[in-house]
Amino acid sequence: MEGQKVVASIITIGDELLIGQTIDTNSAWMAQQLNAMGIWVHRRVAIGDVKEAIVKALDDESALSPIILITGGLGPTADDITKPTLAEYFGGTLVRDEATFKQVMEFFESRGLPPLQRNMDQALVPDVCTVLHNKRGTAPGMWFEKDGKVFVSMPGVPFEMKGLMEDHVLPRLKEHFQTPVVVHQTLIIAGMGESFVAERLVDFEAQLPANIKLAYLPSLGTIKLRLTAHGQDKLSTAASLSMQFHKLKDILADIVVADQDQPIAEVIGQLLLAKGKTVGTAESCTGGFIAHSMTLVPGSSAWYKGSVVSYANEIKTRMLGVKPETLAAHGAVSEAVVKEMVRGALGHLQTDYVIAVSGIMGPDGGTPEKPVGTVWVGVGNATETVAVKFQLRYDRYLNIQMTAAYAMNELRKII
Amino acid sequence: MEGQKVVASIITIGDELLIGQTIDTNSAWMAQQLNAMGIWVHRRVAIGDVKEAIVKALDDESALSPIILITGGLGPTADDITKPTLAEYFGGTLVRDEATFKQVMEFFESRGLPPLQRNMDQALVPDVCTVLHNKRGTAPGMWFEKDGKVFVSMPGVPFEMKGLMEDHVLPRLKEHFQTPVVVHQTLIIAGMGESFVAERLVDFEAQLPANIKLAYLPSLGTIKLRLTAHGQDKLSTAASLSMQFHKLKDILADIVVADQDQPIAEVIGQLLLAKGKTVGTAESCTGGFIAHSMTLVPGSSAWYKGSVVSYANEIKTRMLGVKPETLAAHGAVSEAVVKEMVRGALGHLQTDYVIAVSGIMGPDGGTPEKPVGTVWVGVGNATETVAVKFQLRYDRYLNIQMTAAYAMNELRKII
Structure with a gap:
């Protein structure tokens, strides 16, 4: 780590992170944003809703980093530990922030619900911080400075934290620190x-x-x-x-x-858009996950038309035109069936390209000839049909995700 | 936390966690497993592939916890820092573990690929640890004891880490510690x-x-x-x-x-199984995510038949029988259209129940009358069709996930 780099620590507060019920997606996003502006997150610490643990983390991390970003511990059902602890740590007392109070009241009014005391208490903030307005929720962000170090406390709700970072924290850090x-x-x-x-x-x-x-x-x-x-x-x-x-x-x-950081579905969308073509999917074992991956891309309706999720064989037959004889002779997980799925989907969905998949994702359903993880992927257009076999070795969840990724890559190759 | 609780710290090593490219799903899973056996994870620390940072974390956490679980820093492209640092920290040297070496060689032989030096080096372990056999990958787990504290190092690949925890670490911790x-x-x-x-x-x-x-x-x-x-x-x-x-x-x-911890799709599956009924989906705005949620449940083929993902209006018309006049008069996001989607899907998919959804997930596509986040959910069976409107306020990704959860809950109510 070069001396010129500005380093930061992230502290996440909340028992929910320690009992494992919440996966911390915030830290990764925060690190990406900081990294992009030349701030290196060199430590991340997760602690529970415990006053002593919070104080220790603030002491430890501020000894190591000039920037300490804190998330969590601020919601209406939080145990009311983080805010009073921060007030005490920075030598202040809790006072009502009128702008936040007004917003809390309006939030509940717009929903026709009476606010509870715990909702109104969201507007209490230490009088020694700069309040960062949270327009997406009722818990404001708080910016503290002490001995030349910056401490920022934000709610743990990802949607709200991201808004606060973009609206306030990143621009302020940019002003505050000389970053390479x-x-x-x-x-x-x-x-x-x-x-x-x-x-x-x-x-x-x-x-x-x-x-x-x-x-x-x-x-x-x-x-x-x-x-x-x-x-x-x-x-x-x-x-x-x-x-x-x-x-x-x-x-x-x-x-x-x-050659840029983007999901493979987005790459496919750009290729199709450039050619004025469309795609559809015929999914058995991925059960809609390829359709989901494609439709996650904003604007995908311009090139993605739809899918037949043919989990049951009768749907393969009735809605994709797979022949019962082919199913009987080769089984649903076979080259012959995915090829018929491709041809059938091209006709039924009337798209220029099609992806079709059929496989055994586990944990059950494997046989000695076709063990769990056996997958046939088919891709095609008006003139060609390609089928490729994969053998995966993961659990059901990962097998589905890997099949989708491999299948989209096979499609990409023929566009 | 009560004095009787056994506490643990988790240390995750790897620059990829600090630059935000990997979301740490391991810690949550580990905490759940430990929690279930009475071990409270009271701190989690993420650090980079830096020797001094690793030593500091080992010192700090072992002063606070009798159990220190370490993940990451062991893969074939890792920067070769974690293993030598552990060897030095515990006063040992790296030696080849023959069982692991044999497995590495077999792994590559079975794929017809020659192992690289970095693959063979996976079999090097400090001579002061107990090697925990990793049957899912080439990096073994390592169990160290020092001053009455237990340190366990595992690879960061979730699939391998979970296997090592279940096969070795959890049973050994149970033997080692008196847990409440x-x-x-x-x-x-x-x-x-x-x-x-x-x-x-x-x-x-x-x-x-x-x-x-x-x-x-x-x-x-x-x-x-x-x-x-x-x-x-x-x-x-x-x-x-x-x-x-x-x-x-x-x-x-x-x-x-x-009344137990399970995904809502699994609840639906149990209700349907008990009645011998099936379900299908007709998805516009969720683009296959409801189908994916249902087919993630192992054994879902017994009650889930399939889906028409009708992202384009022509597919709503052609494959679900939605009338062009209805689309023209009310727009795709309307009560009338989701109700026709329900009736159409019941006929085309031939299932006992159907979920249909149509909405505007954003970021674009909203209008003053139908802003981004407007969603119609329809559920039905042979005798009834229910349509409910939701107004969501999140980003595209969350809007899709919330719509799926709300829609599945509406279905649950009528089964």
Whole structure:
């Protein structure tokens, strides 16, 4: 970690994180945002709704970082520990913030519900902080400064925290701290294992200048390779990053999915849009997850028409035209059936392209010939039909996600 | 936290967690497992692949907890910092573990690929640890003991970590530590805001004995209420928990979804199975996410037949029989259209029940009359069709998930 980097700690408060009922998605998002502006999150600490634990974390982290971002412990059913602890820690008392109070009252009025005392108490804030207005909820953000360190407390609801970060915290941090120039470029690849990619990149990594780092970020069915450059000057840093990025892209040309950080469904959408084409899906084992992945992309209605989720064989027959004889002869998980699903879906959905999948996701349903994890993926258009077999080795949830990723990659190859 | 509780810290190692590219799902799962056996995770710390940071975290956490579970930093592309640091910290050197080496070689042989040096190096372990065999991957788990404290290092791949925990770590911790009896019961409710539920439960919470705690665990569209009892004797602890759980269930009878911790799709599956009925879905705005939620349940093929994801209006017309006149007169997001989608899907999918949804998920597509977040949900069977309107206020991703949860809850009410 270079001396010039500004570092930050994230403290998350809440028993719900420690008993494992909530997965902390906030920290990852916060780290991404901070990282993009040159602030390196070097520690994240999660603690419970316990006064002593909060004080200890504030002491420990402020000894290590000039920026301490705190989430959680502020909701209307929280145990009323975080706010009084912060007030005491920074030497203040709780007072009503009128702007927040007005917003709480309006929030409940608009829903025709009387606010409870605990809702109104959301407007109490330590008188030693700058209140950060939360327009998405009733718990405001709070910005404290002490001994040259910045502490920001935000609610744990991801939607509200993100709004506060974007509206207030990131711009204020940018004003407050001298951060180095940081530039990223991400390459997405698919179809090769991580260690083999690493082997192919040995020479590339060795020649990288000291201010450029390569990170491997495996995600389901794809790998993100992120190059990060640090520097003092935006133009020259971006130029040297760009040069390395092109080298990287050339070395991996045969397995590149996208040269920016985007989901594979979005890559497919852009390819289809550029050609004025549409796609539909015929899903058995993925049960709608491919359709979901595609329709998560904003604006997907311009290129995605729909899906037949044919979980039952009778639906494969009735709504996709798969022949009962083919099902009887080969079984639902077979090359012949996914090919008929492709042809049938092209006709029924009337799209230019189709993805079809049929497989055994587990935990049950496997046989010696077709064990759990056996998947046939079919993709096609008016002139061709391609079928590929995969053998997955994960649990049901991951098998579904991996099948979707592999299937979308097969489609991408033929567009 | 009571003195009798055994506490643990979780340390996660890896730059990928700090730059925000990986969401830490491991910690939540680990905490759940530990919690269920009476071990309270009181701190979680995430640090980068930096020797000094690792040593500091080991020092700090072992001063606070007798159990330190470490994940990450062990993969074939990891920066080779965690293992040597652990070896040095516990005063050992790296040696080859023959069982792991054999497994690495077999793993690559079965795939017809030559192992790389970095793959073979996965078999190196500090000679001062007990090796925990990882049958799902090539990085073994490592169990260290020092000054009466237990340290366990595991790979960060969730699938491998979970296997190691279940096969080795949890049983060994159970042997090693005297843990109190901990019993949980979870009630799932839907249809009422968290603060209003809290208000209804004020008296209930006040009368709870000191050894029983209530936790609110909002999840998408539902709230989990978890009662946890600590005690010395299993039978009496379970009995007193059960008494409180029944009180809780009575107070919230009108909004109970399930009296155990399970996804709403699983509740629907059980209700349908008990009646020998089936369900299908007709999804516009959720784009297959309801189908995905249902087919995530193992064995769902017994009660879930399939879906028409009718993202384009022409598919609503052609594959669900929605009348073009209805679409023209009311628009796709309307009571009339979801009702026709319900009737059409009952006929086309030939299921006993149907869920249909049509809405505007954002970020674009809203109008003054039908702003982003407007959703019509329809549910029905041979004799009835019910349509309900919701107004959501989240981003596209959450709007989709909330719509699915609300729609499944509407279906549950009529089964």
